[in-house]
Amino acid sequence: xxxxxxxxxxxxxxxxxxxxxxxxxxxxxxxxxxxxxxxxxxxxxxxxxxxxxxxxxxxxxxxxxxxxxxxxxxxxxxxxxxxxxxxxxxxxxxxxxxxxxxxxxxxxxxxxxxxxxxxxxxxxxxxxxxxxxxxxxxxxxxxxxxxx
Amino acid sequence: xxxxxxxxxxxxxxxxxxxxxxxxxxxxxxxxxxxxxxxxxxxxxxxxxxxxxxxxxxxxxxxxxxxxxxxxxxxxxxxxxxxxxxxxxxxxxxxxxxxxxxxxxxxxxxxxxxxxxxxxxxxxxxxxxxxxxxxxxxxxxxxxxxxxxxxxxxxxxxxxxxxxxxxxxxxxxxxxxxxxxxxxxxxxxxxxxxxxxxxxxxxxxxxxxxxxxxxxxxxxxxxxxxxxxxxxxxxxxxxxxxxxxxxxxxxxxxxxxxxxxxxxxxxxxxxxxxxxxxxxxxxxxxxxxxxxxxxxxxxxxxxxxxxxxxxxxxxxxxxxxxxxxxxxxxxxxxxxxxxxxxxxxxxxxxxxxxxxxxxxxxxxxxxxxxxxxxxxxxxxxxxxxxxxxxxxxxxxxxxxxxxxxxxxxxxxx
Numbered sequence: 001x002x003x004x005x006x007x008x009x010x011x012x013x014x015x016x017x018x019x020x021x022x023x024x025x026x027x028x029x030x031x032x033x034x035x036x037x038x039x040x041x042x043x044x045x046x047x048x049x050x051x052x053x054x055x056x057x058x059x060x061x062x063x064x065x066x067x068x069x070x071x072x073x074x075x076x077x078x079x080x081x082x083x084x085x086x087x088x089x090x091x092x093x094x095x096x097x098x099x100x101x102x103x104x105x106x107x108x109x110x111x112x113x114x115x116x117x118x119x120x121x122x123x124x125x126x127x128x129x130x131x132x133x134x135x136x137x138x139x140x141x142x143x144x145x146x147x148x
Numbered sequence: 149x150x151x152x153x154x155x156x157x158x159x160x161x162x163x164x165x166x167x168x169x170x171x172x173x174x175x176x177x178x179x180x181x182x183x184x185x186x187x188x189x190x191x192x193x194x195x196x197x198x199x200x201x202x203x204x205x206x207x208x209x210x211x212x213x214x215x216x217x218x219x220x221x222x223x224x225x226x227x228x229x230x231x232x233x234x235x236x237x238x239x240x241x242x243x244x245x246x247x248x249x250x251x252x253x254x255x256x257x258x259x260x261x262x263x264x265x266x267x268x269x270x271x272x273x274x275x276x277x278x279x280x281x282x283x284x285x286x287x288x289x290x291x292x293x294x295x296x297x298x299x300x301x302x303x304x305x306x307x308x309x310x311x312x313x314x315x316x317x318x319x320x321x322x323x324x325x326x327x328x329x330x331x332x333x334x335x336x337x338x339x340x341x342x343x344x345x346x347x348x349x350x351x352x353x354x355x356x357x358x359x360x361x362x363x364x365x366x367x368x369x370x371x372x373x374x375x376x377x378x379x380x381x382x383x384x385x386x387x388x389x390x391x392x393x394x395x396x397x398x399x400x401x402x403x404x405x406x407x408x409x410x411x412x413x414x415x416x417x418x419x420x421x422x423x424x425x426x427x428x429x430x431x432x433x434x435x436x437x438x439x440x441x442x443x444x445x446x447x448x449x450x451x452x453x454x455x456x457x458x459x460x461x462x463x464x465x466x467x468x469x470x471x472x473x474x475x476x477x478x479x480x481x482x483x484x485x486x487x488x489x490x491x492x493x494x495x496x497x498x499x500x501x502x503x504x505x506x507x508x509x510x511x512x513x514x515x516x517x518x519x520x521x522x523x524x525x526x527x528x529x530x531x532x533x534x535x536x537x538x539x540x541x542x543x544x545x546x547x548x549x550x551x552x553x554x555x556x557x558x559x560x561x
Contacts, residue, residue, distance in 0.1 A: 006561035009561060010554070010557050010558055010560075010561055013557050013560075014553065014554060014557055017553065017557070018553075041511060041512060041516075042494070042495055042510065042511040042512065042525075042526055043495075044525070064525045065493070066493040066495045066496050067493060067496050067553060067556060067557050068496075068557075068560075115560075117560045117561060118560055120559075120560060121499050121502070121559065121560065123499070124495075124499055124560075127495070
């Protein structure tokens, strides 16, 4: 576990909650979309992404959600945008390991390490992963489409 | 009412949460159990042991006496006319689902209307929505007043000849308002409309007299009134229960059947109780009724309302609390917390309170249509019961005083 200053990590979350990045949906063509409506009855988040040739061109989201859901999805959108789906999958894999309190590579997670203690409040794990799960599903869908 | 004496009856109140003394304010979700209820449940497992309605031996006869005794106890608890009007269920949800399925399938026709409202718990309204899909019945909504209450005038305003059922909660689980059930029942019966009452939030707090209310069906759960989980009862007027055919079939509900599929069911209520019932639960539920009646529900309700008034006074002084149901005479307080001009998301507040050992609920409280009425995506709900104290309200207020977005995020570090 990283020993980064808790004050700093709290500031990261507050900043992404007060000023969420990429928080605007688009009607442009070529975007996949996931409305995460069945995971939780309280957070209501939609995530969109544009993936072409195995590269994530854009990630957007919107919805009504708590501090942790909003900030974790905002950070995810910044972190994965511009990455290849392979790179994104490795980052996500490490993020989910961190949330599950397993060994993970913090170097690839950047600001997302702010959520390393979220498991202390077990019922909030879903908040820290809701946007990430949406993205994981859409990357899988983009790859499944390629195989056909 | 001696609260410190009552608290000694609840062994769980000595436990801690988040390393702090437990302040349990989520009684709308479920309630804690007193020792006499725990003892009654354990006594079934350590002494009674047998199945009900079956054996020709002493143990089984003792179980029968306890099980059917619990039916009579429940009859008295609701002041039902006949003990046969009490059907044991797994709780309010099952009772309300059974009524919706049986009534829709056997008594309603395409185009018939079920009147309900936007403050209903999922268990009160969803069964009618789903049962009606095949039959072609539809739901109409009694408009709620500006506070979220059901009024007789608003009820009358949506009455049509197509309305065949009214399905509402006696007490709303989010706002805590008491619906004018008796007046609505009178109007329903002038027009041949069935009145189905979700009693999940009223039974634990108010004296219930189903004959005086004159509802046709009334369902409640034991666990919200100090009883075990997984058990409850459905009251139905005998004429309806006799007329309706059950949803489930199996052991104990039938008298005989043969290869040609000819079936003779037992009489009401046993025809609705297929399979082995939660016997320890039924016995524990009866013990909970004894426990509550010994204290007196009017005393319990007065205590809850006093705690709510106390909270409201203190919350007003704080200035950062928005209360959605100030005028509801119940132990339910539905609120949000403001940080400057920003409303803090309810779940953030609930998680923050957890770190002080305080249990409250956040979200929509299973009433998914209500956010549109309240104009907020979610709320925190503190719900009081007989064992809660002013000191606990003080602890809640002290914690809410410092509830800011920043402090709600700080709990993760």
